[in-house]
Amino acid sequence: MKVPPVKGTRDFYPPDMALRNYLIDGWKAASLRNGFAEYDGPIFEYLKMFQIKSGDEIAEQLFSLKDRGGRDLAIRPEITPTLARMVNQQINSLPRPIKWFSVPRLCRAERPQKGRLREFFQWNIDIIGIDDVLADAEVIFTTVDYLRQLGLTSEDVKVKISSRKLLAAVLVEIGAGEDELDSLYVLLDKKPKLPPDVFAKLLAEKVPDSAKADKIQDFMAIQKVSDLKNTVADKGNVENAVNEMAMLVHKLNLMGVGEYCQFDPSIVRGLAYYTGIVFEVHAVDSELRAICGGGRYDNLLKDFGGPRISGTGMGMGDCVLEVLLREKGLLEEKLPKRQLDYFVAFIDEPLTFETKDGLDTIEDVAVMLAAQLRLKHKSAAFSYKSGLSKQLKEASSQNAKKCIIIGAEYENRDIAIKDMATGQQEIVNVEKFMEGLKS
């Protein structure tokens, strides 16, 4: 019986797995050197966990299931609710700041398309318990540190940064009511995806006062933090938000990643829970969706029954990233090759050798030596085929660094070791050789 895979999922054959590991191992390495500790939660949680804060879009895309007791569960579409649950459970014993990362497998029942699958991996980093904008800077820095490690330059990708606080303060200053903000965010979020005239028309419908609409357009056109002070009222909440943004830019410059970052007031972020700095990374001159997004949240822990402790974080999926790296030609040469320390081959003669236990065939000797190498934690292979030339081909295809060749000289416990890069070959005593290996 032949059953196909489910659409929107991926089979990871060894070459695909090598790519997945390359991305995820890179996420892990960047997280660790930036001081984040790894966590993970279960692949499913109670369904209601994902209905508390997730945007409507995510809540609609849940893969839900029931356990045998009839309780409603769902496969996680994101790990943030789990993070909130776990932090709240141990809030009094966890040392702060909580600097955690995770690389969860997530599932969303969406229509599969380029850069969007029903099952994917997502890098998450969060710093919880630090109000200072320095924590936002550290999250953005860690993101850039990883992208830079992949070979992406500031010509390839930009971190577009804005602030919910600034946006709110400016809109209120212009005359918007607090209750109008959420619907204005939804509109402003669409600006980069719409032709200017379409956006202007939608804005006019929402904000009939053309003087106010113009002010919003002026604000949305600002490209430098230093221009903010000339455009928006420099007082109260606006001043605080502008100063915070200026401090963030200062920290990012200090950390050496300023060239990757730019102020962009059109960054709003769909999720309702961001309350401060928000950012997205976009490929320059590309139709691709955002590579990642993040920002500061004040109410996450509280929404999940915990205290009101602020955090800031980032999430990056593997699908868009892979498309971008492929477009930029940054995958083939960077992917680590499969490596083998030793391939153990034998010549085309049916030799046997006396041992204390009886007679070993030449094939047996190859198996024995490969096993000894592995027990010393060297990677080693033997062949299930005979014929030296076939075996040497196999050694090459497995990218072996050295090939051990067993021949008649094994009578004296000598083996030939061939360096596969230089082709040079030397004869050594097998016991001495094995003793010389570091375990």
Add this chain to the structure above:
Amino acid sequence: MKVPPVKGTRDFYPPDMALRNYLIDGWKAASLRNGFAEYDGPIFEYLKMFQIKSGDEIAEQLFSLKDRGGRDLAIRPEITPTLARMVNQQINSLPRPIKWFSVPRLCRAERPQKGRLREFFQWNIDIIGIDDVLADAEVIFTTVDYLRQLGLTSEDVKVKISSRKLLAAVLVEIGAGEDELDSLYVLLDKKPKLPPDVFAKLLAEKVPDSAKADKIQDFMAIQKVSDLKNTVADKGNVENAVNEMAMLVHKLNLMGVGEYCQFDPSIVRGLAYYTGIVFEVHAVDSELRAICGGGRYDNLLKDFGGPRISGTGMGMGDCVLEVLLREKGLLEEKLPKRQLDYFVAFIDEPLTFETKDGLDTIEDVAVMLAAQLRLKHKSAAFSYKSGLSKQLKEASSQNAKKCIIIGAEYENRDIAIKDMATGQQEIVNVEKFMEGLKS
């Protein structure tokens, strides 16, 4: 709103994650040095995939769900059906032997108990396309290689090996009908878990002829392959199966893991699909369930719509293994500690330093240097707290190898570097220091 985790799942806080990574990274390392290539499939498949070959126990324990089109899916309770599907899909292009491993997350809706959870990780290795018993030996060797790496000796664990072929041949030789074999297997499988008299009673019910029952008991009592020839008829299928078992033992001795292995005819393995060598690893003198199990299967690919190509493999979960390692005291000292290359601290004075861009505070300098170190792929941390003694404590708790201390001498771009192990401190020029680091 506070939502609890689902019973039988685990939250992996950083210390738990370190343990999970220790086990899984070890699985990966042992697989790679033994020449297996990594694969993975989706977390869910069509429900019917798991109803084809899985034993009834597994089929009852499925977490099933529907996609938005109403199709029946299930979270994978094992990866073997996915392996069969993936191999069949590319059967003509995959080089053989197919030597693959995977470390999937699996879910089973069973009652949580010691060593058994609803969500767990399982190491799987398979060699497909080699009929030779050498492949069975390689699977067992790889399993032992990993257990040995954990610090488990042949006093701690034993690979108990039997053969479905041998069992069938002996039972038929004794007089069982082919159609009685499956129900006899189920009975014999229970022998190690039952008191001898209870087993004898059940056997008598199943095999009323006491001479036959005695012969079965005699066979089940054999502990050495060399004793087989004296006990069972030495002809036809029995002879072939005995010779195969003897060859397996020879290969395992040759590979240096003979002391870990013993013949045990009571090993039957529940799953219906094993057809040749079968084995389980058990902790010696322990009530624990098997640590892992495996064996040869002839019909797996065929059952999933592919050709009749034989394979041999092994699966090991993380839950029983963790219990065993904890019992043996093999976790604490072996777990890799969190490591930090550099902690960047600063003295308790509100100093500022002139730079080309203006003035940097002493805190800024610490952030800047930590960022520079990270961009050179060193792990580095700065503190969100001030106060040198607090920072040095943080450096210790993060297990930093070196601590950089910024003080007044930064005026001349000098920094102090303290070796946290020896306590020794030296003053160096920061530019020279950074240049000297390998990126």
